[in-house]
Amino acid sequence: MRNYFLAFLFFSLLVGCFPSKQNELTAYNELYRPRYHFSPTKNWINDPNGLVYLQGEYHLFYQYNPFGTTWGHMSWGHAVSTDLLHWKHLPVAIEEYANPATQDSTMIFSGTVVVDHANSAGFGVDAMIAIYTSNVHKSGQGIAQHQSLAYSTDKGRTWKRYANNPILDIQRKDFRDPKVFWHGPAKKWVMALVVPDLFKVQFYESSNLLQWKLSGEFTGAGDTTRVWECPDLYQLKLDGTNEMKWVLSLSGAHPQGSKFVGMQYFVGEFDGNTFRKDANSEHQFLDYGKDFYAGITFNDMPDQRTIMIGWLNNWTYANQVPTHPWRGAMSLPRELRLVKVEDKIQLASKPIFEVKSLRQKERAVLSQPTSGSFEMEIYMADSSQLILSQGADDKVVLGYANGQFTCDRTKTKNHSFQKDFSSVESVLVPSKPSSIEVSIFVDQSVIEIFINDGAQVLTDQFFMNPGEMRLQPVGNVKIKSGWDLSSIW
Ligand code: FRU
Numbered sequence: 001m002r003n004y005f006l007a008f009l010f011f012s013l014l015v016g017c018f019p020s021k022q023n024e025l026t027a028y029n030e031l032y033r034p035r036y037h038f039s040p041t042k043n044w045i046n047d048p049n050g051l052v053y054l055q056g057e058y059h060l061f062y063q064y065n066p067f068g069t070t071w072g073h074m075s076w077g078h079a080v081s082t083d084l085l086h087w088k089h090l091p092v093a094i095e096e097y098a099n100p101a102t103q104d105s106t107m108i109f110s111g112t113v114v115v116d117h118a119n120s121a122g123f124g125v126d127a128m129i130a131i132y133t134s135n136v137h138k139s140g141q142g143i144a145q146h147q148s149l150a151y152s153t154d155k156g157r158t159w160k161r162y163a164n165n166p167i168l169d170i171q172r173k174d175f176r177d178p179k180v181f182w183h184g185p186a187k188k189w190v191m192a193l194v195v196p197d198l199f200k201v202q203f204y205e206s207s208n209l210l211q212w213k214l215s216g217e218f219t220g221a222g223d224t225t226r227v228w229e230c231p232d233l234y235q236l237k238l239d240g241t242n243e244m245k246w247v248l249s250l251s252g253a254h255p256q257g258s259k260f261v262g263m264q265y266f267v268g269e270f271d272g273n274t275f276r277k278d279a280n281s282e283h284q285f286l287d288y289g290k291d292f293y294a295g296i297t298f299n300d301m302p303d304q305r306t307i308m309i310g311w312l313n314n315w316t317y318a319n320q321v322p323t324h325p326w327r328g329a330m331s332l333p334r335e336l337r338l339v340k341v342e343d344k345i346q347l348a349s350k351p352i353f354e355v356k357s358l359r360q361k362e363r364a365v366l367s368q369p370t371s372g373s374f375e376m377e378i379y380m381a382d383s384s385q386l387i388l389s390q391g392a393d394d395k396v397v398l399g400y401a402n403g404q405f406t407c408d409r410t411k412t413k414n415h416s417f418q419k420d421f422s423s424v425e426s427v428l429v430p431s432k433p434s435s436i437e438v439s440i441f442v443d444q445s446v447i448e449i450f451i452n453d454g455a456q457v458l459t460d461q462f463f464m465n466p467g468e469m470r471l472q473p474v475g476n477v478k479i480k481s482g483w484d485l486s487s488i489w
Contacts, residue, residue, distance in 0.1 A: 028489035031466050032323045032445040035373040035487040036358055037312065038087050038330040040077060044069050045328035046318065047177075047230060047294035048309045049076055050113030050130055053302055058084050059156055060309065060330070061130070063110060066092055069327045070319045074107040074135070078156065083354050084307070084333045086488045093159050094130060094150050102139060109133035109145070110230055112180040113156075114189070114209070115300050121209040123151040129209055130159065131191070133176035134166060145175045147193070149209065168204065168212045170195075177230045180209070181299055186272035190215075194250070196227035201248065203274050216274020222283035223253035223264050230294045233270060234306050236338040238345060245338055245345060246270040248277070251294050254314075255285045259420055261293055261315050262286070267338070267345045284346055288427035289407065289449070289459035290314045292331060306336045307352060312446055312461060317418035322463055323445070331459060332441060332448060341455055342430045350454040351441060355485070363482030369468040373443045376471075376482035380405075381435045384475030388442065390464040396447065398440075403432025405451055407460050414463035427456045437480070442469070 026033075026041045033039065043065050050061035057080045064077030078093040098105040111132025119125045134148040146169035149162040168178075168191075178193040191204040191212060200219040204212040230251040235244050247265050254262030263286040268277035286295065287310070295310030310331045313321065321327060334349040355375070363374060366386075378386065380400040389395035390413070397408040406426040409415065415422040429436055429451060439450040449458040 026325075028487060030324070032463060033326070034329050034443040034446050035489070036085070036355075036485050037332060037443050037446055038079065038309075038488075039326050039328065040064065041089060042069075042325040043067070043327070044071055045077060045326075045330075046071065046311050046313065047110045048296055048311060048330055049110050049132065051296055051298040051307075051309060052113040052115060052128070053298060053300045054115050054126070054128060054155060056082060057155065058082070058298070059113060059128075060087060061093055061113065062311075062330070064092065066095075069325065074109060076108050076130070076132070080156070083357070084352055085354055085358065090157065093152075093156065094132065094161070104139055105137045107135040107137075109135045110177045110294065111147075112178055112296075112299065114180050114182065116209065120189070120207060121149075121151070124153045128152040128156050131167070131178050131180050131209070133178065133193075135176075143173050144171070145173060146170075147175075147178050147191075147212075162210075164210075167210055174227070179230075179232045179296060181233070183272055188272070190233070190272070192231045192233045192248070192275075194228045194231050196229055196252075199224040199228050201228070201231045201250070201275070205273070215272075218248065218266075218275045218277075221277060222250070222266065225258040226252040226254070226261055228252045230296060232296045232308075233275060234297050234336075235270070236306055236336060236347075239337055239339045239348075245278075246275060247336075247338070247347065248275045249286060249295065254290070255288055256290075256423075256425075259316060260290055262290075263292065263295055263310070265347060278345070281345065286347060286349075287457045287459050289425050289447075289457075290316075290423060291446070291461045292457075292459040295331070297336070305352075307333045308336055308349065309333050310459075312459065317421045320418040320421075321461065322414055322417050329446065334454075337454070339453075339455060346455070348454040349457055350439070350450055351448070355441075358485040358488070359483035360486050361484045363484060364479070366471050366473055366477065366479045366482075369470050370442075370484065372469045373487070374441075374482060374484045376440045376442075377480040378438050378440065379435050379476075379478045379480060380438055381476035384473065384477045386440075386477050387472040387474065388447075388464075389470050389472065390467050394464050396460075396462045396464070398438070398449070400429075400436055400438075403429050405429055405436065405438075405449075405456065405458070407447070407449065407458050409460055409462045412462050412464050414465075425458055425460060427451070427458055429456055435476075441485075443485075
């Protein structure tokens with residue numbers, strides 16, 4: 001008996017010495033590896049899922065392939081943080097599975113986590129409830145998508161799939177990405193999800209998270225060049241007023257047309273049953289770069305902030321970006337605001353203030369070389385440029401001219417892994433000011449750009465040669481402040 005015990009102890013210690021698959025250690029210093037953005041130690045990720053706060057922890061779940069660096073075997077990866085910046089990897093939360101009896105296999109697509117404070121579903125007070133899309137590959141019959149539930153009663157450490165899944169099925173091949181939240185005024189749970197190919201958002205209501213009833217639909221508006229995915233619905237106060245408005249955001253169309261995917265949103269009202277966009281307002285785009293997708297906001301924030309995280313990639317080339325042993329990263333968490341610009345109500349976003357805690361060495365001079373992970377606030381006058389370079393023929397060029405801001409990544413060394421990657425992004429700055437204030441967050445292979453307090457946003461990946469990065473102003477570019485940012489790992 002004692003020998004068995006010793007052998008068991010030895011084995012446990014041995015196993016403990018080697019990190020589990022998804023927690024394998026890395027120094028997070030590989031070529032192109034972001035230092036202060038979330039990425040998995042290895043393998044593929046796409047959409048953030050189930051963003052939620054519970055008892056001192058922020059949870060980030062995400063679309064994850066535990067077995068490789070391209071899309072497949074979709075499961076929910078999981079990480080937690082106490083400050084929305086430093087993340088601790090946890091084991092896969094909800095795994096792809098197969099039904100041996102029917103030979104069906106089910107992938108776990110995007111969805112939400114809510115905290116069931118009142119135990120409305122019966123899994124326990126403060127149980128975490130995940131509502132996600134089951135993407136079922138039925139043996140011999142193709143794909144079906146419906147909504148399923150899983151729950152955790154140990155702060156997300158272990159998950160059980162609900163025995164009576166699915167909880168919502170309209171017998172369609174494409175029907176996905178539920179966002180669920182508690183609607184205080186109507187005292188009920190609300191779910192927004194998409195019928196992607198019909199460019200339709202449906203709203204459902206429930207008192208117990210298990211039974212759902214259709215309460216409204218939103219369709220016939222917006223950009224329909226790409227299927228609609230990953231809806232989200234949140235209420236924000238219009239800056240400088242007490243007016244509250246609702247925003248419905250969606251992934252799908254990109255401002256540069258059908259080759260790429262991006263995010264659009266509508267401003268309007270939600271009466272608890274359905275969303276109506278304001279009569280005089282059109283769809284707008286959340287980010288004018290190529291690499292911000294599937295963004296969703298946190299549930300149950302401990303303060304009044306609305307915080308969104310998006311996936312830093314684009315389906316057009318996501319499976320080919322030249323990173324290894326991981327593929328895909330998340331944006332900095334962004335605080336969303338509603339502002340009025342030239343009489344139009346629109347979103348503005350900025351990285352959360354917590355990012356300031358990563359500031360290390362101050363960068364007072366623009367041209368000081370950098371290791372490639374820094375933040376900088378600059379003023380750009382008309383017809384000026386800021387060049388980020390690793391040498392003459394390896395550079396990203398930011399420019400401002402005639403009221404248009406551009407980010408040109410066509411001159412980077414490593415861009416031919418996919419034919420559409422090499423591109424120039426642009427965004428118009430309303431009223432064409434003679435000088436703009438630009439806040440830039442560069443992290444090895446990622447650049448997040450916030451113009452005029454986040455009224456225009458542009459996010460891009462770029463792949464330059466390793467080595468020191470140099471910044472070179474052309475024309476009138478002034479530095480307001482700058483810092484090297486420390487690694488979160
Ligand atoms: C968006 C998306 C979702 C889907 C998930 C699958 O990027 O296509 O619609 O749930 O990715 O991984």
